[in-house]
Amino acid sequence: MLQAIELTKQYVPGQPPSLDALNLTVQPGEIYCLLGQNGAGKTTTINLFLGFLPPTSGQALINGLNVAEYPQETKKFLAYLPETVMLYPNLTGLENLDFFAQLAGFRHTPDELHSLLSRAGLQTEAHGKRVGTYSKGMRQKVGIAIALAKQAKALLLDEPTSGLDPKASNEFSEILTGLAQSGTAILMATHDIFRAREVGTRIGIMRAGHLVESLSASDLTANELEAIYLQTV
Amino acid sequence: MALRIERLIARQVWATAFKNRAFFGVLMGIGFLLVYAAVTGWVSFRQQNAMGRQYQQQARQEWLNNPDKHPHRMAHYGHFAFRPKAPLSVFDFGMESFLGNTVFLEAHKQNSVNFSEAGFSTGLLRFGEISLSMVLQLLLPLLLFFVGFGTVASDRETGTLKLLLSQGVSWQQLLVGKSLGLIAVMLILYGPVMLATGLLWFGLLWFGLQGGAVNADQTLRLLLLLGSYFLYLSLFCVIAVLVSARCRTAKTALVSLIGLWLMLTLVLPRASQALGSYLYPAPSKAKFLADIQADVLKEGDSHNPNDPHYKELKDSLLTAYGVDSVQKLPFNYSGFVMAEGEKISAQLYNDHFQRLLAIYDQQNRFSKTLAFVNPYLAIRNLSMALSGTDFASYVDFQQQAEQYRYDMAQKLNELQIELISNQKPGPTDKPHQIGKNHWQEIPDFTYQSPGVASVFRHETISLLAFIFWSGLLWVVAWRLTKTLTAL
8 A cells, every 4th residue: 555665855965864775665554663763754754655855766656556656646645644633723623623624635524524533532511612722642532534535555753652642652552453453554653652553453663764673563562672672773 | 305414513712702802802903993083074075075075166156157268268267177976985985085086177277186184184094094905904814813813723723523423523614713703703803894885875875965866887886896805805714714714823914914914915915016116117297397498498489589490380370371471361360379288288288297107007007906915905906996086987087177277278269269359458448358247158077987897907916816816715725625634
C-alpha cells in the first residue's frame, strides 16, 4: 500500500541528504512505526508520501501510484494526522469534521458525523463546542474522525501521541489497532518506544537519513527495543 | 456543482471573519463612516446645487433688469457662470472642493474660476472630507488586508494547511476559494454602498434636484463606476490572499500587507504627483497671466489710439469706406476696435491656456501611467472621471464658460457697432445707450456636461491598468500554484 523505493531527499546540494535511499513497504493491515531522533528523516519521509516535497531521487508509491506524478490522485487513498491538529478554532468539532470531510468529497449526515466523532473517542458533550476550547487530545480525536470519515487506505501519522496524557494515548492506540484490523496501512513517526512496541507490527529505526534497523514488534519486549534503539542512534 | 471545494473554502473564510469580534468593531466603524459619507455627500450636493441655481437665476434677473445702457458698460457689468454639480459627485467629491465652481465673465478678461470650498474652508473640509469613494478606495482595502492576511498564512502556521492539502485540495482550489471568501466579505460592505449610491443617484435625478433626468449616459456612468470598484476591491482580495500564501507566518503577511497599503495609498500617489510636476513644470498663475498680457501688448493696445496695429486697421477702414475720419464711418468705430481686440486677446488666451493644459496633461498622464504600478491611482482617476469631478470636467466647464464669455462680449460689441452713433455725444447730450430689451438677446449660461465617451478618452490608461492588473494577478496566482508548498 505504502512503498518507498530508493527514496532520497537532499534539501541543500552538497550537504548530506536528509533521507538517503529509503526502502520501505507497509502492507494493508500493518502498522509501521518509525523511531529516530529529531532530524533523522521521519518527517521528511511522511512529507514525501504526502507530496509536500519533491524527492531528489527514488519514488514514493501509494497504492502503486507515484506520488510525485499523481499528487492529487494519491491523496484520495491517504489520511494524514499532524503532530498538533489545530483545525479552525472558531468552528465546533462537528463543523470542522464536516468541513474537512467535504473537502475530501464526503457528505455525511449530522448523525454520521456524530458517530464518527464518537468512534474517534470524543465525548458527545464536546461535539458542539468550539475547537478553540478543546485540549490537544480532543483536537487529535477530531483529526482521527477526519481520517475515519475519509475511509483512507493509508494513514500517515507524525508524532501523533506527543503531548497526550497516558489515557488519551492508550485510547489512541486502540483506535489505530482497530483501523489496522480493518485493513488500513499505517505509517507512524514517533518518539514513544513503549507505544511503538505496543501497537506496531513492524518498527524501523532511522539515523541521519538511513533506515538502520527494521524489526518485527512481536519478537521484542519494550526493554529490548529500547536497548536496540539506544545502541543504534 | 461547479467550484464545490472552492465554495466550501470560501464559506470557511466567511465564517472565520464573522466569528471574529474585532472584525465586527471595524465593520461597524466603516459602516458608520459610509453612512456619514453618504449623508454629507447628499447634503452638500443639495446645498451647493440649490445655491448655484439660486445665484444663477439671481444673476440672470439682475442682468435682465439692467436699465438702458451703453453696450460696453454692459460688457463690463458682466455675468456669472455657475458650475452645477454632477449627480455622481455625491459619491466622489473628486477635486471639486479645491477647484472653484463660479466664474465672473466680463469683456477683455478671462477670470479664473473662484469660490472653491477650500477657499472658504470651514469646518468640514478642515476635518477632512469623507466621501463614499474615499472609504471604498482607502479604508476597504485596509479592512480586506486585515481580514485576509491570515487566510493562508495562519493555516500554514498552525499546520492546518497540511491537513487541507492532504484532503486532496489543490493550490488552485485553495487560492480561488480563499479569494472568493474574501470577496464575499467585501461585498458585505460594498453591496450596501452600491445600493446606497444607486439610490442616491436615482433620487437626485428622479426628483429633479439636478434638473437632469435618468438617461443612458448617467446610467452607463453609474454601472461603470460600480463595476470598476468591484474589480478594484476584488484585486485587493486576491492580493491579500496571494501575499498571505507567500508568507511563512501570519505576522509577516500582516506587516507586508500594511506596508503595501501604505505604499499604494499614501507614498506612491504623493510621490507621483510631486515627480510629475517636477518633470513637467507648470508656470505660476502670475507668470501665466503676465505672459498673456505681454503677448496682447505685442499685438497692439486697443485703448491706445496711436498703437501701430490699430492705426493700420483704422487706415484700411478709412480707405475702404473713402472717408477721412472714423466719425464718418457708417458704424461705431470703437465697437469695431473692441471686437478686434477681444478676438486677439481671446485667441492669445486660448493659445496660452492650451499650452498650460498640455503641461497639466503631461503631469496627469505621468501620474495616470503609474496606475500600472498602483491600482489605487487607476481607481482614483477613473472614479473621479466617471463622477464628473475630475480635472478634465473642470477644464471643460472653464472652456464652456470662456466660450460663453467671448460670445457675450462679441454680441455686445456687435450691438455697439450697429446701434451706437459714431459721433461723440456733446457735453450736454444724453450719453449713448441702447434699450434694455436687448439684454435678453444674450442667452443665459447653461453648462452641458460632457458624455461618458470623454471619460474613455481621458481615462484609457486607467482602464488599461485595470486589465493589466487583473492579468498580472492571474499570472502571479498561476505561477504560485506551481511553486507553493505546504511546508
